[in-house]
Amino acid sequence: MTEIRIGLIGTGGMGKAHATAFHNVPLVFGPEPGRPILEIVADVEAAALEQWAGAFGFARWTTDWRAVVADPAVAVVDITTPNHLHAEMAIAAAQAGKHLYCEKPLATTSADAARIVAAVEQAGVISLVGFNYLRNPAQAFARQLIAAGELGEITLFRGVFDQDFLADPEVPFSWRLDRGLAGTGALGDLGSHTIAFAQVLVGEITEVCGLNATRIHDRVVPAGGSGYAAKAASGAARRAVENEDIAECLVRFANGAVGTIGTSRIGVGRKLALGYEIQGTRGSLVYTQERMNELQLYRHSDPERERGYKTIYIGPEHPGYKAFFGLAGIGLGYNDQKIIEAHALTTAVALGRLVQPDVRFAYQVNKVIDAVDLACQERRWVRVSEFDTAVDQPQ
Ligand SMILES: NC(=O)c1ccc[n+]([C@@H]2O[C@H](COP(=O)([O-])OP(=O)(O)OC[C@H]3O[C@@H](n4cnc5c(N)ncnc54)[C@H](O)[C@@H]3O)[C@@H](O)[C@H]2O)c1
Known part of the structure; x- marks a missing residue:
């Protein structure tokens, strides 16, 4: 040890x-x-x-x-x-x-x-x-299903991440709304997770176009606290929000699949609505983080009279779950994903081997974010390779 x-x-x-x-x-x-x-x-x-x-x-x-x-x-x-x-x-x-x-x-x-x-x-x-959302055993199982060809050829990815923690216009300004401190808004904060799902489950995104909007234009300056904990003083000055509340984009993948990625941080009613629908030529998967212990699988090969989505309950057969419980249905939570993630790191360091998602994977996510942001600004399709740098050259 x-x-x-x-x-x-x-x-x-x-x-x-x-x-x-x-x-x-x-x-x-x-x-x-x-x-x-x-x-x-x-x-x-x-x-x-x-x-x-x-x-x-x-x-x-x-x-x-x-x-x-x-x-x-x-x-x-x-x-x-x-x-x-x-x-x-x-x-x-x-x-x-x-x-x-x-x-x-x-x-x-x-x-x-x-x-x-x-x-x-x-x-x-x-x-x-x-x-960390990639660490949910449901995602490891989704990857196994896709790799085994259960969905056939992937045709469509529809990904979302909506939350409503900034829906109230009286929630104060925080670093997340400052372009210099956060970068993009909902896209980098929430959409980065959806892009990560897309990269892992479908593959490399090559081209994007998009549309974004800031709907709450200014917020009160907080008296103290940071992040979600910020508190406003009564009668405090207001400060302009510098990045987007909502971003919607069309994406094209290297393998020919197409899709959409959408995100909002003012999405009233959505608490942790990170999810996707992945359609293939033989089957489909539907997932939402709000029901993180379930995965919906549709197999087109089922007899016609029995076709329909079935709910798979995540359990010890799915990679990562067994360490917590020996029975399905008990269920993991957000912090359990972080435990699985931290364990992947300590294992990699102890054994001296690489682990995913590493900084190169995350760099690719950042390039997609930049491409969508540019597409929104210039109202055009943008190739992700427009953001290539020296680290993309063969070593
Ligand atoms: N993976 C996820 O699910 C997830 C969820 C939330 C946030 N995040 C990411 O985690 C990061 C932090 O987010 P958060 O919500 O914890 O923010 P936060 O505002 O709650 O916490 C940030 C902390 O950093 C400290 N800090 C600021 N400047 C510092 C400095 N110079 N030296 C040392 N500490 C300093 C602050 O005082 C604060 O305690 C962000 O990059 C965010 O995007 C990830």
């Missing part, structure tokens, strides 16, 4: 999810082959951080993220800060020889994501990006 010392940067919503996941990896999966140790954590505000570090069992804490990167005990630098900080932190971590665990989107632009890819690959470190 190898001890893998984690240096976490950021203690917001995702910092909590990552720390919780690392605690649970040995409890759910057992200590082998890699046991995560919560070594050091960084954030910006000392008093809150000291309390947080104690509550989550970190041995040490610091308000200087560079101390985490430079710490000789740390094997994995785990980045859960707002998007604009990922590139600088990830590149510094790779250059210090640390393995990398980074939240999505990898960067605010594909150009910055390419710089991360170059640094990680030059350093030869392992990287994993937090597309």
Whole structure:
């Protein structure tokens, strides 16, 4: 058993999810082959951080993220800060020889994501990006079904990710609405997960066109808190929203499939409506994260009088579930996906092997985001290869 010392940067919503996941990896999966140790954590505000570090069992804490990167005990630098900080932190971590665990989107632009890819690959470190929804055993099973030809040739992908956490116009401004700190809006924040589904389940997206809209044009400036926790002071000034609330796009895949990807962060009634319909020549799959323990499968080869979608309940036969429960129907939740993800990372680091989705996969997601954003601005079809960089050249 190898001890893998984690240096976490950021203690917001995702910092909590990552720390919780690392605690649970040995409890759910057992200590082998890699046991995560919560070594050091960084954030910006000392008093809150000291309390947080104690509550989550970190041995040490610091308000200087560079101390985490430079710490000789740390094997994995785990980045859960707002998007604009990922590139600088990830590149510094790779250059210090640390393995990398980074939240999505990898960067605010594909150009910055390419710089991360170059640094990680030059350093030869392992990287994993937090597309945790791919870790649901339902998705591993969907991949198996598609690879086994159960759907035949994929013809259509319709993907969505709608939430309504910004539907109320009185929800205050946060870094997610600042173009410099977040990059795109709903597209990068939510749509990046749908693009990741599309890449894994169907393949490379080559061409896109799109339409986006900002429907709530300004918001009150918060008095405190960050991310979803921001709170507004009464009578506070308002600030212009700098990125889109809604994005809808048409996509073409390298294998000839076509599709749509749509996302809204003001989608009233939608709580975690991340999902897809994948149609093939022999069958179809339908999934929504709001019912994450179910997958709908239609087989066109069924006798005509029995044709229809059936509900598959995710259980121990589906990769990743058995470590939690021996029976189907009990069900996994959001944090369980993070435990599976953290386990994939600690296993990869302990065994010295690469793991997916890595920074190169996430760079491709960033290129699709940039292509859709440009298509929206210029009202034209955009080839994703318009965003190719030096890291796309054969090595
Ligand atoms: N995979 C998912 O399901 C998922 C869900 C939500 C967010 N995210 C991603 O996780 C990242 C963080 O999102 P969040 O919701 O946790 O945000 P958040 O605002 O809740 O937390 C960000 C934390 O980073 C800290 N921070 C800011 N600057 C820092 C610095 N210089 N040094 C150290 N710490 C600093 C903040 O103080 C805060 O505690 C984003 O990239 C976001 O897109 C992923």
